[in-house]
Amino acid sequence: MVLLVLLVISIVLQFFAAGIAIRLTRKTKFSSSWILITIALVLMCVMRFDEFAHKLSDRTDGRTDMIVMREEYYVWVGILTSFCFAVGIFMVKKVLNYLALREEQRRNSEKRLLSAVIRAEENQRQIISKELHDGLGPLLSSVRMSVSALLQQPLDATQKEILTNTEYVVNEAVKSLTEISNNLSPHILDNFGVARALNTFVHKLQPMCPATRIVLRTEGMRDLRFERDREVILYRVVCELINNALKHAGAANLTIDMQADGDRISVRVADDGCGFDPETEPTGMGLSNIASRISSIHGELTLDSRPGGGGTRVSIRIATR
Numbered sequence: 001m002v003l004l005v006l007l008v009i010s011i012v013l014q015f016f017a018a019g020i021a022i023r024l025t026r027k028t029k030f031s032s033s034w035i036l037i038t039i040a041l042v043l044m045c046v047m048r049f050d051e052f053a054h055k056l057s058d059r060t061d062g063r064t065d066m067i068v069m070r071e072e073y074y075v076w077v078g079i080l081t082s083f084c085f086a087v088g089i090f091m092v093k094k095v096l097n098y099l100a101l102r103e104e105q106r107r108n109s110e111k112r113l114l115s116a117v118i119r120a121e122e123n124q125r126q127i128i129s130k131e132l133h134d135g136l137g138p139l140l141s142s143v144r145m146s147v148s149a150l151l152q153q154p155l156d157a158t159q160k161e162i163l164t165n166t167e168y169v170v171n172e173a174v175k176s177l178t179e180i181s182n183n184l185s186p187h188i189l190d191n192f193g194v195a196r197a198l199n200t201f202v203h204k205l206q207p208m209c210p211a212t213r214i215v216l217r218t219e220g221m222r223d224l225r226f227e228r229d230r231e232v233i234l235y236r237v238v239c240e241l242i243n244n245a246l247k248h249a250g251a252a253n254l255t256i257d258m259q260a261d262g263d264r265i266s267v268r269v270a271d272d273g274c275g276f277d278p279e280t281e282p283t284g285m286g287l288s289n290i291a292s293r294i295s296s297i298h299g300e301l302t303l304d305s306r307p308g309g310g311g312t313r314v315s316i317r318i319a320t321r
């Protein structure tokens with residue numbers, strides 16, 4: 001009796017599973033592997049039902065009207081079930097491989113899109129920088145020359161004061177224009193490469209942050225040139241890491257080590273400041289921009305930091321091609 005009850009439970013469960021499998025067929029877009037697994041589940045239900053009929057017929061000495069499968073059919077149904085399961089599972093493996101491939105393709109196309117966006121943004125910056133430098137720059141320079149020429153003329157005290165003020169304002173405008181144009185697209189980066197551009201960046205920054213000693217080591221990198229996109233990405237990423245260390249770390253020392261190793265470049269930016277928890281939701285876009293820029297050129301990025309004065313270490317590895 002217990003066996004009969006257990007068989008009924010198993011039949012109910014198998015019918016339930018087969019029913020769900022049938023309902024999911026449409027959702028799986030009639031995937032052949034799912035159809036085969038569903039058929040196998042239905043066949044298993046048939047077998048269980050047959051076992052039940054056998055047991056019932058044994059208990060009632062053949063007085064039930066239930067149709068009982070002949071033993072050879074039972075074996076064939078078993079073979080068919082195993083076949084459907086085996087082929088179905090094999091095909092699921094193929095579907096999973098296909099899905100993994102699609103996921104990989106999706107990630108690659110995302111990276112390509114990201115790198116196209118970054119490239120377009122950099123090109124735009126370069127165009128604006130060039131327009132400012134080559135268009136507005138000479139105009140301001142000629143205003144400055146005219147003001148200087150006027151200052152040589154005999155003038156009364158008021159006129160001289162106005163012109164001296166004008167000369168000061170024009171000089172400031174020229175300085176600020178050069179800075180804006182340089183921030184948009186550093187000319188030194190295009191002309192001399194990332195190591196020298198970073199050197200200039202650090203030299204400009206150091207006097208403004210006397211509390212932090214910045215050390216930049218670029219052995220073997222000074223004359224190394226590589227793909228422009230990669231140079232720009234590396235430059236922007238390292239500048240942001242330096243900015244972060246100066247802005248947030250309160251560090252006494254900041255070291256930037258840059259090394260070329262064959263067609264790979266490694267950069268390590270380390271500070272001995274307060275550190276932070278990289279798992280907490282960042283307030284700014286700096287770190288996420290760094291991650292997406294490095295990912296767009298298939299580089300590696302590791303960030304090691306924890307709050308409590310342990311400092312922050314960031315390592316980057318990218319290929320030059």
Ligand SMILES: Nc1ncnc2c1ncn2[C@@H]1O[C@H](COP(=O)(O)OP(=O)(O)O)[C@@H](O)[C@H]1O
Pocket residue numbers: 244245247248249271273274275276282283284285286287288312
């Ligand atoms: N070197 C660092 N030392 C200490 N904290 C840092 C450092 N770099 C980043 N952080 C922390 O991570 C946060 C996110 O940085 P980021 O994404 O660059 O945004 P933002 O600089 O605009 O705040 C910062 O607000 C800061 O709390």
Ligand SMILES: [Mg+2]
Pocket residue numbers: 240243244284286287
């Ligand atoms: Mg930042």
